[in-house]
Amino acid sequence: MSEVDSTSKMTASDQLDDPAPSQLLRYLPDYQGVICTACQYAVQPHGILRHLKEIHHILRGRRRKYSHYVASLSLRDPKDVLPPKRADQFPVPYLPVEPGLQCLSPGCLYLCASVKRMQSHWRFEHRRRGNNDRDWHPVPLQTFFRGNLLRYFTHESFETSHIMSDLIEPYIDGFSANKLRAGLDSMYTALLDYYLRHTCQSFTTNEETDKVWRLIVPCLAHQNSFLLHGLLACTSLHRAYMSSGHPALEKEFLLRAYHHQDIALPQFRYAVQHPTDDNCNAILAYAYLLVVYTFAADRPEYSESGLSTDSLFLVNHSGEDAEAGSILRNWLYFLRAGCSMLCDFWEQLQEGPVRVLSEAWDIDLDDDPDRSCLKNLLSVIPDESAATSDISNASEASTIWTEEVKAIYRQAAIELSRSFAYVRAQRGFLTTWDILRIWPMEVSLEYMALLHQGYPGALILLAYYCILLKQMEKHWYFDGRAATLIRAIQKQLSTDWHSFIQEPLKVVLGEAGVEASLEGAQSSQAGVLSGCSMPDPPGLTFQSFVLP
């Protein structure tokens, strides 16, 4: 190959590999600045194209898309890019947090990165040798710019925590420990302390996941503010749960949880739409925390009115907890869609620090569904004569099994039966993520639409899925949810169909629970569809559904 050929080839492939402008140059609207995600510092507006040329060797022709992008942004002069004003805005995303020092001389507040520099600051500014124990203290530092525009800022209400350092230092190298300890004020510290002592253990299933939740996630949280707030939100909910019986305390932790989640979710949405090498691990970890948060916050006693919203777990009814254009609840939307949004980074995730979390997406469901389960689920489909007779009014039409509905139901039933086969094969070694992964992430959107409409067949399948969900009830964030869900299903399902959910009711609620539920249902729902011809109950025996 001649030299000319290899050069032109290299240029062509470089061009393909150029990162998207919004990925390389991350815009922070709050500060009206642009951060180069490769260099991890802000670039001044007039220096951006030169930065691309000199640091990243992106030559003239290939810079065009970047200059268009930059021209579309509103950017401030470096001297007007001000540090965050609120404590919860620190750390600023995409900028590294460094261990540093703050001068304690009244009114001074000088910041620097080394003891040597602090000592010379004391000699020149305060006219004496400073004392390491009294005259400055460690703080977390960030700076937007480097070089002669370098200007450190720190957390608004910073306090060093010895508890944190004692807890963390034995486990991770000094630099990470410093970074982690440095970014926290006392409020955060108390929560993070609780996370490390208690909450993170509730997410772990083995040595590897223990390492992820105890060590890696807290570190990622300090580079990705949505993950930090997501982690604090879940921990606050855990504390609220553990404060049950102390209403004032419980409420305080709930409010704190909402506060952190309100910060985390918009940032997470943004990140998931703009994934990078730097944030993809944090995005994956947050998707897990969102599941925990959603279930833990979804308690009837936590809602404003004190009434259960009867959420159907997978689909959203109130319109509050959903992405635009989706009927799926947030957690499920991100588990399903987030996976494809991250697909460019999937290889990296599988080799990265949180690879064990990505494994839940790689479960291969056995091709063979559980036969007896499938037979029973398919027997719910009415035969032709029953399905087509007496279509006389709109409310009945909503329960008619058209060919299309039958096909959707059949497919969803096959997938659910496969999940039962999978769960049985695992003999109880299942995590929360396995259980959420196996059916809710596989089943079709058409099924979700039927469920959203409250279609009987869709509700019946969900009732059977409750049998799998019951295994998660041992976790604090899922305590009682399978029972709440199956009661919500029973309430929505007209009594004519109740015979089909007797087995899941028995497994999830126990005999006594079923009888109590039945009495209530019969008095309120009897005769709603009395004129409609119904298939005979199949006399199901679902003993096989009782899982280890």
Ligand SMILES: [Zn+2]
């Ligand atoms: Zn750069």
Ligand SMILES: [Zn+2]
């Ligand atoms: Zn000073």
